[in-house]
Amino acid sequence: MLTAYRRHIKTCRHRAEGRKYRRCRCPIWTDGFIGRKEIRKTLNTRNWEKAQEIIRDWEAEGRQATEPEPVTIENAWKEFIADAWARNLREPTVYKYDLLSRQMAKFATEQGVRFLRQLDLAMLRKFRATWPNENLGALKKLEYLRVFFRFAHESRWLEENPARQLERPQVKQLPTMPFDSNQMVNILAACEKYGMKCRGGKYKPRENARRIRAFVLLLRHSGLRIGDAVTLERSRITGDKLFLYTAKTGTPVYVPLPDFVLTTLAAVPKISERYFFWLGESKRDSATGDWQRALKGVFKEAKVPDGHAHRFRDTFAVGLLQAGVPMDRVSVLLGHSSIKVTEKHYSPWVRARQELLEADVRRTWEALPGQGAAAVN
Numbered sequence: 229m230l231t232a233y234r235r236h237i238k239t240c241r242h243r244a245e246g247r248k249y250r251r252c253r254c255p256i257w258t259d260g261f262i263g264r265k266e267i268r269k270t271l272n273t274r275n276w277e278k279a280q281e282i283i284r285d286w287e288a289e290g291r292q293a294t295e296p297e298p299v300t301i302e303n304a305w306k307e308f309i310a311d312a313w314a315r316n317l318r319e320p321t322v323y324k325y326d327l328l329s330r331q332m333a334k335f336a337t338e339q340g341v342r343f344l345r346q347l348d349l350a351m352l353r354k355f356r357a358t359w360p361n362e363n364l365g366a367l368k369k370l371e372y373l374r375v376f377f378r379f380a381h382e383s384r385w386l387e388e389n390p391a392r393q394l395e396r397p398q399v400k401q402l403p404t405m406p407f408d409s410n411q412m413v414n415i416l417a418a419c420e421k422y423g424m425k426c427r428g429g430k431y432k433p434r435e436n437a438r439r440i441r442a443f444v445l446l447l448r449h450s451g452l453r454i455g456d457a458v459t460l461e462r463s464r465i466t467g468d469k470l471f472l473y474t475a476k477t478g479t480p481v482y483v484p485l486p487d488f489v490l491t492t493l494a495a496v497p498k499i500s501e502r503y504f505f506w507l508g509e510s511k512r513d514s515a516t517g518d519w520q521r522a523l524k525g526v527f528k529e530a531k532v533p534d535g536h537a538h539r540f541r542d543t544f545a546v547g548l549l550q551a552g553v554p555m556d557r558v559s560v561l562l563g564h565s566s567i568k569v570t571e572k573h574y575s576p577w578v579r580a581r582q583e584l585l586e587a588d589v590r591r592t593w594e595a596l597p598g599q600g601a602a603a604v605n
Contacts, residue, residue: 230260230267230287232279250276258283298343299385301336305329308379319512320455328372331358344380349390356394366397404573406543411532412448418530419444422522435497440522442492443505447540449489451562454523454537455516460504465493473563483561545570546577 233247235257242252256279259268267286271279309329312322332347335355341347347355352373361369370391377391407415423437446457450470464471468490469482485493493504500507506515520537527535541562548558555578559570 230258230262230283232256232258232271232276232283235270262287298345299380300342301332301344301347304344304380304385305332305376307383308376311379323513324368325372325376328369328376344385345387347390349393352390352394363397370394370396404542404546404577405534405539406546406577407448407532407535407539411530411535412543414530415444415526415532415535416441418526422526422529438492439496439505440526442489442496443519444523444526444540445489445492446485446504447537448543449485450483451541451544453541454519455512457505458516458519459506459508459512461502462504463502465490472561475560481560481563542573545574549574549577 233256234249234252234254235247236243236249236252236254240252240254242249242254253274256271256273256276257269258271258279259266261267271282273279273282309322309326312325332355335358336342336347339351339354341351356370356373359366359369373394374389374391377386377389380386381389419441420437423440424433443457446452446460447454450457450472452460452472465485468484468487470485472481472483474480496504499505502508505519506512523535523537527533545558545562548561549555555570555574556567558574559567562570564570
């Protein structure tokens, strides 16, 4: 921005008034910035209105010369996805960003929007209204949207981040529900029934049943996410220990597997020298989708209507907590980035916490009228 001022000559009787004094006839100068270029020069006029007109023309020309071409929505997403891969984000995470980019591209086409800066707060509210997601799904998608717009803002493609002003959706937090012992018995029995029903394909019914049972036991006793279980490499099992990941300290984290799980895994038909349940030829997401459909059939056979793969991970975690394993150790085995994540999902299942709650309730009984030894006599 440029500022005009009088540069008083030596003989001007208003020199003491300073550069802001305008009612003399001294030359008018300007100083300031146009873009990143500093300007300090004479305007070659003594007329104040003429000086203001010159400044407006200079600033308009400067903006046209320095203002970059607006970034398109398509190019912004390309830059963002490339940066996500460069940061070594997990493939499922990048896939979710890519899915959001395709949904935004479709919305932008329908609205006749091409440039990123056209997606203001009002437009983002309209975009969010098209989402079919609810509860945690809607909340996670909003987080992805905010990360993208923060990247765009930090890249100076936008003057402000409109996604920051989007209100969070109301989320009904459902409690973590592990499988109980009866459900696990039914699920393992259903592996045999469902596997024997499968006809055709690469595997005989008996082999298919063994594969499904081994997969279920691995999920239950390792705490792995389904995608990690599908792509489990044989080399990650040494003796009776499964390598999970390397901690930030550089220390490897292992989980021991029961003998019956190791025996079942050893009996799985060998389809690959490297993997237990994956040929390694298809995409990870595609293979995971196949196993999700198989598990859906198993849950239907076992009459567990709300069954899904992540409940095996919940069963693993809750079993440890109810056995008295501290929350911080469970968090390490689950590979959570922070113990706060573990507490958020599993704190109701901490055995010590539950015992304290039960003790609190029992103490209230002592104060009830008609209770105690005197009431018996």
